[in-house]
Amino acid sequence: MSFLEEIQRRRTFGIISHPDAGKTTLTEKLLLFGGAIQEAGAVKNNKIKKGATSDFMEIERQRGISVSTSVLAFNYKEKKINILDTPGHKDFAEDTFRTLTAVDSVIVVIDVAKGVEEQTEKLVSVCRMRNIPIIVFINKLDREGKDAFDLMDEVEQKLGLTVTPLSFPIGMGYDFQGIYNLWEQNINLFSGDSRKNIEETIAFSDVQSPELEQIIGQKPADKLREELELIDEVYPKFNQQDYLDGKLQPVFFGSALNNFGVRELLDCFVAIAPSPRPKDSETRLVDPKEEKMSGFVFKIHANMDPKHRDRLAFIKIVSGTFERNKPYFHVRQKKNLKFSSPNAFFAEKKEIVDVSYPGDIVGLHDTGNFKIGDTLTEGEVMSFKGIPSFSPEHFRYINNADPLKAKQLDKGIDQLMDEGVAQLFTLEMNNRKVIGTVGALQYEVIQYRLEHEYGAKCSYENFPVHKACWVKPDDAKSEEFKEFKRIKQKFLAHDKYGQLVFLADSDFTIQMTQSKFPTVKLFFTSEFD
Numbered sequence: 001m002s003f004l005e006e007i008q009r010r011r012t013f014g015i016i017s018h019p020d021a022g023k024t025t026l027t028e029k030l031l032l033f034g035g036a037i038q039e040a041g042a043v044k045n046n047k048i049k050k051g052a053t054s055d056f057m058e059i060e061r062q063r064g065i066s067v068s069t070s071v072l073a074f075n076y077k078e079k080k081i082n083i084l085d086t087p088g089h090k091d092f093a094e095d096t097f098r099t100l101t102a103v104d105s106v107i108v109v110i111d112v113a114k115g116v117e118e119q120t121e122k123l124v125s126v127c128r129m130r131n132i133p134i135i136v137f138i139n140k141l142d143r144e145g146k147d148a149f150d151l152m153d154e155v156e157q158k159l160g161l162t163v164t165p166l167s168f169p170i171g172m173g174y175d176f177q178g179i180y181n182l183w184e185q186n187i188n189l190f191s192g193d194s195r196k197n198i199e200e201t202i203a204f205s206d207v208q209s210p211e212l213e214q215i216i217g218q219k220p221a222d223k224l225r226e227e228l229e230l231i232d233e234v235y236p237k238f239n240q241q242d243y244l245d246g247k248l249q250p251v252f253f254g255s256a257l258n259n260f261g262v263r264e265l266l267d268c269f270v271a272i273a274p275s276p277r278p279k280d281s282e283t284r285l286v287d288p289k290e291e292k293m294s295g296f297v298f299k300i301h302a303n304m305d306p307k308h309r310d311r312l313a314f315i316k317i318v319s320g321t322f323e324r325n326k327p328y329f330h331v332r333q334k335k336n337l338k339f340s341s342p343n344a345f346f347a348e349k350k351e352i353v354d355v356s357y358p359g360d361i362v363g364l365h366d367t368g369n370f371k372i373g374d375t376l377t378e379g380e381v382m383s384f385k386g387i388p389s390f391s392p393e394h395f396r397y398i399n400n401a402d403p404l405k406a407k408q409l410d411k412g413i414d415q416l417m418d419e420g421v422a423q424l425f426t427l428e429m430n431n432r433k434v435i436g437t438v439g440a441l442q443y444e445v446i447q448y449r450l451e452h453e454y455g456a457k458c459s460y461e462n463f464p465v466h467k468a469c470w471v472k473p474d475d476a477k478s479e480e481f482k483e484f485k486r487i488k489q490k491f492l493a494h495d496k497y498g499q500l501v502f503l504a505d506s507d508f509t510i511q512m513t514q515s516k517f518p519t520v521k522l523f524f525t526s527e528f529d
């Protein structure tokens with residue numbers, strides 16, 4: 001197969017949802033279709049169990065298996081599909097945001113009864129910032145839920161999407177009969193038995209035909225006709241380019257648990273979803289078809305064995321081919337590195353590969369060279385954009401609880417931050433370290449891992465910060481900026497990359513600061529150019 005064909009057959013995407021909407025179940029059904037796993041239940045463990053949200057042992061367990069589920073690859077209809085796992089737990093949202101920089105499209109799973117939930121809103125807003133093509137899958141149709149039109153309205157309003165249904169339910173919950181597939185123009189009848197999945201697929205391009213009554217009954221037939229008419233009038237016609245441009249989002253209905261509507265989703269997905277897309281770097285747009293290899297680190301996974309400190313860095317290949325034992329240029333460190341055992345990922349295992357293509361994820365063993373966001377090239381000095389840090393929601397001072405282990409503590413903090421477990425801010429005034437996290441759970445994880453992997457002990461102290469704002473003065477030499485730095489000195493810190501950050505204690509403070517120092521701009525993410 002040619003290089004171009006290899007690129008064109010790749011589909012790298014993520015499934016996002018609020019916890020419990022059915023992401024794991026859907027992932028598993030997709031893998032079953034791809035023949036990548038043999039039985040249901042294989043992916044199930046990759047989840048922090050309910051009721052165990054404050055138990056970091058549970059997180060460690062999850063961390064242990066998440067290497068194998070980080071990337072799930074399989075072939076379907078001659079396409080190579082890479083599903084990138086996104087943790088659903090809100091305390092790990094940062095991890096998901098970063099993974100979204102490595103996907104070319106996403107499928108959003110929504111629970112038909114619960115509708116659009118908080119986590120879905122956050123994740124979709126990140127996708128929209130990047131114009132990532134989105135397909136919506138409304139799940140659990142075997143249960144009573146919201147009216148399909150109301151749900152689509154909700155999706156439009158809360159997620160800011162423009163939707164068009166490509167399938168539509170016939171009944172719901174107890175009365176659920178099946179799906180009218182607008183994409184393939186057929187009806188799939190539901191049997192309610194997961195082993196059989198679709199009872200019958202009946203091609204049906206003319207819904208006016210009297211046969212419809214015979215199949216689903218008079219009343220549901222009348223209703224379906226009305227609904228399809230309404231869809232025709234109200235929703236835009238599906239157009240692949242609009243979908244690819246992030247302007248239109250097709251909606252599918254189904255039941256992942258019952259394997260219903262999943263094949264339709266997958267078939268449409270492989271037909272319309274994008275192959276690897278060009279990616280912006282700080283200097284130029286990089287096209288996947290370029291001969292020279294480029295890629296970036298979007299995830300770092302620490303070894304579970306505390307005695308071996310090596311880690312696995314996950315690289316998304318953006319252009320060219322990544323080859324085993326070939327030297328690549330580590331742009332930040334300005335040095336060449338060779339990798340003798342790059343890993344490729346399959347459904348349940350990883351394997352050493354000789355060549356990987358754009359869209360693929362390669363796992364590289366790392367002894368501390370990589371940070372999240374690092375770029376590898378064949379010599380060109382450039383860095384990929386698109387891995388901003390967002391303001392954390394919790395802030396605490398971190399103190400050394402064992403004076404003899406200060407070095408270990410520093411090293412541990414440094415490496416955990418490289419992995420993206422949390423964000424570190426160092427106060428300008430006194431060099432005290434502040435850890436910012438998305439969820440309180442991370443503090444336990446950090447404490448536990450510092451002790452078990454680095455032999456260091458830490459304690460925390462509250463630091464009442466509301467938001468971290470990245471600071472950019474219009475003129476770094478202005479009197480105004482000097483005055484800002486003088487007045488706010490107690491609250492100024494540097495992030496891991498040395499960028500100046502203002503740790504504000506309230507929205508009110510942010511507003512006041514902004515109006516007092518209009519030429520000193522404050523941003524809620526680290527990437528603002």
Ligand code: G4P
Pocket residue numbers: 017018019020021022023024025026047088139140141142143254255256257258
């Ligand atoms: P998540 O990864 O998005 O968090 O969700 P997951 O797939 O784990 O699904 C959450 C729950 O919803 C699971 O039940 C799962 O079986 C159920 N579920 C998924 N799809 C459907 C569907 O189409 N219909 C119905 N009725 N249920 C569905 P659970 O009881 O929490 O877990 P389990 O005991 O079944 O593992």
